[in-house]
Amino acid sequence: MIVYLLVGGAWILFSDRIVQSLISDINVLTAVQTYKGWFYVLITGILFYVYLKKDLIKIRKAQKKAKESESLKSAFLQNMSHEIRTPMNGIIGFVELLRNENLSKEQRERYMDIILKCSDQLLGVVNDVLDLSLIETGNVKLEKESIHLNKLMDELYLSYSESMKEGVSLEQITKSEELEIVTDAVKLKQLLDNLLSNAGKFTSKGKIEFGFEKQDNALLFFVKDTGVGIKPEQIDKIFNRFERAEIETTKLIGGAGLGLAICKGIVGEMGGKIWVESEFGRGSDFYFNIPFVAASHQKPEEEKEKNDVLIQDDCLLIAEDEDSNYLYLMEILQDLGIEIWRAKNGKEAVEMYQENDKISMILMDIKMPVVDGYEATRRIREFDSQVPIIAQTAFVLGDEKIQALEAGCTDYIPKPFKREEIYNIIRKHQRNHKD
Numbered sequence: 001m002i003v004y005l006l007v008g009g010a011w012i013l014f015s016d017r018i019v020q021s022l023i024s025d026i027n028v029l030t031a032v033q034t035y036k037g038w039f040y041v042l043i044t045g046i047l048f049y050v051y052l053k054k055d056l057i058k059i060r061k062a063q064k065k066a067k068e069s070e071s072l073k074s075a076f077l078q079n080m081s082h083e084i085r086t087p088m089n090g091i092i093g094f095v096e097l098l099r100n101e102n103l104s105k106e107q108r109e110r111y112m113d114i115i116l117k118c119s120d121q122l123l124g125v126v127n128d129v130l131d132l133s134l135i136e137t138g139n140v141k142l143e144k145e146s147i148h149l150n151k152l153m154d155e156l157y158l159s160y161s162e163s164m165k166e167g168v169s170l171e172q173i174t175k176s177e178e179l180e181i182v183t184d185a186v187k188l189k190q191l192l193d194n195l196l197s198n199a200g201k202f203t204s205k206g207k208i209e210f211g212f213e214k215q216d217n218a219l220l221f222f223v224k225d226t227g228v229g230i231k232p233e234q235i236d237k238i239f240n241r242f243e244r245a246e247i248e249t250t251k252l253i254g255g256a257g258l259g260l261a262i263c264k265g266i267v268g269e270m271g272g273k274i275w276v277e278s279e280f281g282r283g284s285d286f287y288f289n290i291p292f293v294a295a296s297h298q299k300p301e302e303e304k305e306k307n308d309v310l311i312q313d314d315c316l317l318i319a320e321d322e323d324s325n326y327l328y329l330m331e332i333l334q335d336l337g338i339e340i341w342r343a344k345n346g347k348e349a350v351e352m353y354q355e356n357d358k359i360s361m362i363l364m365d366i367k368m369p370v371v372d373g374y375e376a377t378r379r380i381r382e383f384d385s386q387v388p389i390i391a392q393t394a395f396v397l398g399d400e401k402i403q404a405l406e407a408g409c410t411d412y413i414p415k416p417f418k419r420e421e422i423y424n425i426i427r428k429h430q431r432n433h434k435d
């Protein structure tokens, strides 16, 4: 702008003098002056146009993006509300029905199954939102463990073959010898779960095939279906958060549009890529690859002893301020015949443990009044480095697990947990402690 003003000023000052010194005929001079004026106006116009055009395009693009993101957000909120209300409706409705004393045992069990299924669905939505926020804030932490890949595929086959729609078959096609690899098993399963449940959702006839193939230094996983397919213009978008292909079928099928964005984030963290090849109306083939890291064979995979019972002369201290959480733990643990003590805050937990040498394990809530779980654990560790302390918390977003372990906890279990999960973690530490 300054350059333009300087050049313009110089032009006004000197051009008249130059023209006057060169032309003496007054008519020619007037005509030249007119052309000079037009020339100036034209140049100014062009300069302004070029200068503003760039900014105008930028502003229009930003406006368009803001509008798109607004409508995406409101579509997301609508989907979210639907995804939360649907299972809530099931839970509230069937809990209400359970009040009826005249229900048969079968009816009661069926209702309870529905409530459990709805709760899992609800937890899935919450987990998806948390996962996405971890991905977007760069806080995904990958664990490394040895897993038997073919076993994982078999487990997935078993759990999904039961839930296939009528007219849809599931096939597991693995083009590889038996493989033991090092990876984050939970995340790998989450990826395949997402793709398989999408394939199941969007396929009403034909087949779904899934499996993996070992390539040079990578593993290529695939989930292929003969479902609704994806339009070419939607292919890149579906990996963005909140995006759902706007087709009639999709509108009728539940989902918040987070699954593939989470998959993309996780695969990226694992050092791989995810993509899809699809023909609208014919089906979709989803692929992702991750680096291949072979497991060392010195450490055989640990077999889970599922039916191992707890040693009954144990005494467990539950540090938990919330009555509902405590009652839930009480209910599931009393079947095991172990003695249970309760502390309502961290201070009580430390005192009770000090006074009672029968206590052989502590389930430590983290957010508690007076003294929190981290501090209580630190205080206990000052005089006892052995007793297993298992942190249990509903804070699962940040580095709670690391903090708990740093405070001296032996292990960590995120809430909500199922009966088997709490049994497993207690068994694991009870055994280690007694060995």
Ligand code: ADP
Residues within 6 Å of the ligand: 198, 199, 202, 225, 227, 228, 229, 230, 238, 243, 244, 245, 246, 250, 254, 255, 256, 257, 258, 259, 260, 261, 283, 284
């Ligand atoms: P959600 O399934 O919750 O909508 P996703 O992120 O998992 O969210 O998927 C985003 C969109 O991608 C879906 O809404 C759907 O339009 C499309 N999509 C995903 N998987 C498939 C599939 N197997 N077949 C057809 N469309 C799919």
